[in-house]
Amino acid sequence: MFSHIRTIWLTFLHLFRKKVTIEYPEEKVKLHPRWRGRIVLTKDPDGGERCVGCYLCAVACPVDCIALQATEDENGRRYPEFFRINFSRCIFCGYCEDACPTYAIQLIPDFEMAEYNRQNLVFEKPDLLIDSQGKYPGYNFYKVAGMDAGVKQKGEGENEEAPVDIHSLMP
Amino acid sequence: MVIHIDNKEYNIKSGKNLLEACLSVGLDLPYFCWHPAMGSVGACRQCAVKVYKDENDTKGRLVMSCMEGVKDGLYLSIEDKTAKEFREQVIEWLMTNHPHDCPVCDEGGACHLQDMTVMTGHDYRRFKYKKRTYTNQYLGPLIHHEMNRCIQCYRCVRYYRDYAGGDDLNVFAAHNHVYFGREKDGVLQSPFSGNLSEVCPTGVFTDKTLKEHYTRKWDLTMSPSVCNHCSVGCNTIAAERYGELRCILNRYNGDVNGYFLCDRGRFGYEFVNSENRIKRVIIRNRAGEASTEEELMQHLQPLVSMSKIIGIGSPRASLESNFALMQLVGKQNFYQGISEDEAHLNRVCIDVLQSGSVHSASLKEIEQADAVLVVGEDIWNTAPMMALAVRQAVVKTAGAEASQHVQIPVWLDSAIKELAQEDKGFLAVLNVSASPLDELATHAWHATPDDLSRAAFAIAAYLQPGKLQADNFSEELTNQAKAIGEALKQAKNPVIITGVSSYNDNVIKAAFDIAASLNTAGRKTGMACVMTECNSMGLALMDAPAFNHAMDSVRPNGHATAVILENDLYRHLTPNLVDNFLNKCDHIIVLDSLHNSTTEKASVLLPAATFAEGDGTLVNNEGRAQRFFQVIPNADTQVKESWQWLWKMQMLRSQKVNGHVLHPDELLQKMETDMPQFKGITSVSPGHDYTIHGERIPREPHRYSGRTAIQANKNVSEPKPFYDGDSPLSFTMEGFKGVPPSWAVPFFWAPGWNSVQSVAKYQDEPNGSLKGGNPGVRLLQDKKKENADLFFKDVPEQFVITKDKWLLLPKFHVLGSGELSGYTKALEVLSPELFAIISPKSAEALNVKEGDMLQLTDAGIAYGSLPVKVLDNMCDGVVFVNAGSRGTVGMNWGTRINLAKVN
Ligand code: SF4
Ligand code: SF4
Numbered sequence A: 001m002f003s004h005i006r007t008i009w010l011t012f013l014h015l016f017r018k019k020v021t022i023e024y025p026e027e028k029v030k031l032h033p034r035w036r037g038r039i040v041l042t043k044d045p046d047g048g049e050r051c052v053g054c055y056l057c058a059v060a061c062p063v064d065c066i067a068l069q070a071t072e073d074e075n076g077r078r079y080p081e082f083f084r085i086n087f088s089r090c091i092f093c094g095y096c097e098d099a100c101p102t103y104a105i106q107l108i109p110d111f112e113m114a115e116y117n118r119q120n121l122v123f124e125k126p127d128l129l130i131d132s133q134g135k136y137p138g139y140n141f142y143k144v145a146g147m148d149a150g151v152k153q154k155g156e157g158e159n160e161e162a163p164v165d166i167h168s169l170m171p
Numbered sequence B: 001m002v003i004h005i006d007n008k009e010y011n012i013k014s015g016k017n018l019l020e021a022c023l024s025v026g027l028d029l030p031y032f033c034w035h036p037a038m039g040s041v042g043a044c045r046q047c048a049v050k051v052y053k054d055e056n057d058t059k060g061r062l063v064m065s066c067m068e069g070v071k072d073g074l075y076l077s078i079e080d081k082t083a084k085e086f087r088e089q090v091i092e093w094l095m096t097n098h099p100h101d102c103p104v105c106d107e108g109g110a111c112h113l114q115d116m117t118v119m120t121g122h123d124y125r126r127f128k129y130k131k132r133t134y135t136n137q138y139l140g141p142l143i144h145h146e147m148n149r150c151i152q153c154y155r156c157v158r159y160y161r162d163y164a165g166g167d168d169l170n171v172f173a174a175h176n177h178v179y180f181g182r183e184k185d186g187v188l189q190s191p192f193s194g195n196l197s198e199v200c201p202t203g204v205f206t207d208k209t210l211k212e213h214y215t216r217k218w219d220l221t222m223s224p225s226v227c228n229h230c231s232v233g234c235n236t237i238a239a240e241r242y243g244e245l246r247c248i249l250n251r252y253n254g255d256v257n258g259y260f261l262c263d264r265g266r267f268g269y270e271f272v273n274s275e276n277r278i279k280r281v282i283i284r285n286r287a288g289e290a291s292t293e294e295e296l297m298q299h300l301q302p303l304v305s306m307s308k309i310i311g312i313g314s315p316r317a318s319l320e321s322n323f324a325l326m327q328l329v330g331k332q333n334f335y336q337g338i339s340e341d342e343a344h345l346n347r348v349c350i351d352v353l354q355s356g357s358v359h360s361a362s363l364k365e366i367e368q369a370d371a372v373l374v375v376g377e378d379i380w381n382t383a384p385m386m387a388l389a390v391r392q393a394v395v396k397t398a399g400a401e402a403s404q405h406v407q408i409p410v411w412l413d414s415a416i417k418e419l420a421q422e423d424k425g426f427l428a429v430l431n432v433s434a435s436p437l438d439e440l441a442t443h444a445w446h447a448t449p450d451d452l453s454r455a456a457f458a459i460a461a462y463l464q465p466g467k468l469q470a471d472n473f474s475e476e477l478t479n480q481a482k483a484i485g486e487a488l489k490q491a492k493n494p495v496i497i498t499g500v501s502s503y504n505d506n507v508i509k510a511a512f513d514i515a516a517s518l519n520t521a522g523r524k525t526g527m528a529c530v531m532t533e534c535n536s537m538g539l540a541l542m543d544a545p546a547f548n549h550a551m552d553s554v555r556p557n558g559h560a561t562a563v564i565l566e567n568d569l570y571r572h573l574t575p576n577l578v579d580n581f582l583n584k585c586d587h588i589i590v591l592d593s594l595h596n597s598t599t600e601k602a603s604v605l606l607p608a609a610t611f612a613e614g615d616g617t618l619v620n621n622e623g624r625a626q627r628f629f630q631v632i633p634n635a636d637t638q639v640k641e642s643w644q645w646l647w648k649m650q651m652l653r654s655q656k657v658n659g660h661v662l663h664p665d666e667l668l669q670k671m672e673t674d675m676p677q678f679k680g681i682t683s684v685s686p687g688h689d690y691t692i693h694g695e696r697i698p699r700e701p702h703r704y705s706g707r708t709a710i711q712a713n714k715n716v717s718e719p720k721p722f723y724d725g726d727s728p729l730s731f732t733m734e735g736f737k738g739v740p741p742s743w744a745v746p747f748f749w750a751p752g753w754n755s756v757q758s759v760a761k762y763q764d765e766p767n768g769s770l771k772g773g774n775p776g777v778r779l780l781q782d783k784k785k786e787n788a789d790l791f792f793k794d795v796p797e798q799f800v801i802t803k804d805k806w807l808l809l810p811k812f813h814v815l816g817s818g819e820l821s822g823y824t825k826a827l828e829v830l831s832p833e834l835f836a837i838i839s840p841k842s843a844e845a846l847n848v849k850e851g852d853m854l855q856l857t858d859a860g861i862a863y864g865s866l867p868v869k870v871l872d873n874m875c876d877g878v879v880f881v882n883a884g885s886r887g888t889v890g891m892n893w894g895t896r897i898n899l900a901k902v903n
């Protein structure tokens, strides 16, 4: 009997505490920028696709829910021909983002992905690619990597010397 | 001998260097420039270890382990602090200029440089200056160049120039600017250039065909396979992703191809993905082309129940498929799908190799021969890897001889080269036309096949005086015979190579006479007979009559059904012969993987599996039976191995429906009982139910990715992985994780060794055999038959050149000749056009010049006309026509035909 009254009393006291529940979905949840939610593919500052199809996210994924195929444009720039994430398998661990050498794949603060049909949780590249640099503005992989893929020429990258003249014997 | 590595005792074979010793006992030691097939040069300084005077020495000294031989009781340390620091520093220097573009580098994930960097522990670039860069070159359609990634180990040029004999790849510039490439952009000329992608420890040279549909090694489903593109039967790894064949990699076999493949073998895989594939059942002459399997079975029922049913076998189909066909049609109705001439030549080869008087030489044995004679076979173009083996024989013998007098171990590559200088081992090439092998030859001589065989008989006569009529040889021939014969006599293990492509049995017989004469006590003589297709030997061993006899067996209106197995008859036989036969048959059932002229004639066309979609066994020219395993799952296609289709047809024919699932091992067992010549065939690989501790062998590496997404676009619930009931290999990443038995190695991988260099962990020792013995079973045994002293004595007459009759011979091309490999775009552009090739003198006699058209006719058969190409260094009286490439038709090779200029 006493415990019942105590419970009711405690519940009553809660009326005067600060509310932690919110009127979702009318009111949106505040999430931190590094909150690991829906996965997107971002673009570099020049508007090119950041993903170079290196397969590192796919291999890092513990549930193997990423599949892609790399292909190349006429300049030799790699990009994914298709890029598929099966969100019905994804555990939002963020390993793919950690593995990505180009900041292409990013987990963003969005969890509103519920679907009635599980098949709709399979996202293809058009569903994933966003027109933004996401959390890491300014980075362009092809400017720092040694390759010439139409972004910069050999020797024009940060930290690069002009290409060697192989006919020269000068020290 | 015993050596001490980090205070542990190991038993090591003498004659090795310390690096080899460490690797052979399973220790990890980084290296770059040393290559098991090419020896040491000490260029990279990566393999440093500490060596101590004795057990009390605590100071020791740093040495390059690849440059120091093992000594009994030696003390060395890999783990020593100074040695470790030294190795880490070496990597750090090498990496100062490395472009760090692994994400877009095709080597990534299978990169020796990545592995070694991790192994040494270097992880942070302290060098604060700029990176050196290079511009790349266009090296043709096979190899991609990205020079920034180079670490200057010199492996590429050592392989390309010294090992493979190419001269258009070199090292340029100086000091820290050295550049590995060609003098200017252009296609790499060596037909062995593809190996650069495996030899280069970084991503400078990579497979350009893989780049078209790039997949990392960890994502490939891989199977042990066997090359389909010539009779050598090199071992390969076939690799699949998303239902497509992605690339072919080398699969080490110490007795066959070792560490390398030729470009036809490496790049000729794309026919599997070709648009021209037959993917569905086609029943012709009725509405709607594609059909379901039930419809097909209904349709086939009356056809296969016909009283007369003829089976045409194939030299490029597996033993299982050929045997299943024989089972279906009965032994008396089974014919080889090749010409009478070719079948005869193959028979002669088998007869001599089985005579017991000679030993059928493996590629490894050719490589180790101290004298080689090639008679009447253009091996550079018909058996490329054999040509590479001959090159090693010639180059290495010289080195071995030179090193006998001074104390230099054989692996000390540059010292040996310095010592041997221009010296070469003995090689004589007697051929119809010149080939790049001639450059190495002590004797190179070009003549018609008849004259070649006379030259060879002359050698045999010299070696066994009195056995042959020697008096009708010219003086030139006798002198040459003496020189060659003398050199062969000096050798301890000579090899005689011949083959069927000069369409002359005397060539093979004469070569055999030489080999048999040399095979005396104290001298082990090998003989190799090159054939045309990957299973020519297997088909020939089945001992069935040739296609020409099939003709005779059908009467007009005899109501016969022909079942043609994976064979474009129009490539092997003259068109009128094939037409005649096909017209006589009421129904034509064809099983094949690619559309061709024969499949066009089919009334029922069944989609046959290629080597990538099926299992089977092939017998190479050495008589080695080798198994290939399916790599592309074909659950939702109609594509099946031919033997599966044929088994279904047999069930129809015998009206049995017992639901029995046939496995290839069952077919082989039956084959072994029915045909004693195939004794041992069942031990090529164990049955389909073989497991290791209850586990099957996975085709996928343990880091295979994307399993829950690959098929998610079709259905979000993943299907069960494809189950392969035919072999002990599974289509998953689960299963046995250790080093599998040598016949079942789907890929090379070891902890810390992601690149192909991990092969060392699968071998007894570097360059040695795979653990548990190299795979493959030799069907030809060297048992000496009692008083069966085979020796051929009929020397043919000298060839007489006449102006109206020209000897028609096939001209093969190292990259272009291959029915299937021709469907690789990259190889197609590198293969020659069709020409009628004649010598300058012949051109003069015919009054034609290059570019003119020549009409070729043969007793009523019009072969059409071809543009003339004049070739120096070929004999007169012969006309070559490019053979084996796409679009070529069968001709009466080896006959004499008319040539006339077209005005
Ligand atoms: S290109 Fe490759 S093989 Fe050649 S020196 Fe450079 S790293 Fe070595
Ligand atoms: S084509 Fe012949 S030589 Fe070349 S890899 Fe294949 S089997 Fe070997």
Ligand code: FES
Residues within 6 Å of the ligand: B030, B031, B032, B033, B034, B040, B041, B042, B043, B044, B045, B046, B047, B048, B064, B065, B066, B067
């Ligand atoms: S491997 Fe020994 S120095 Fe290069």
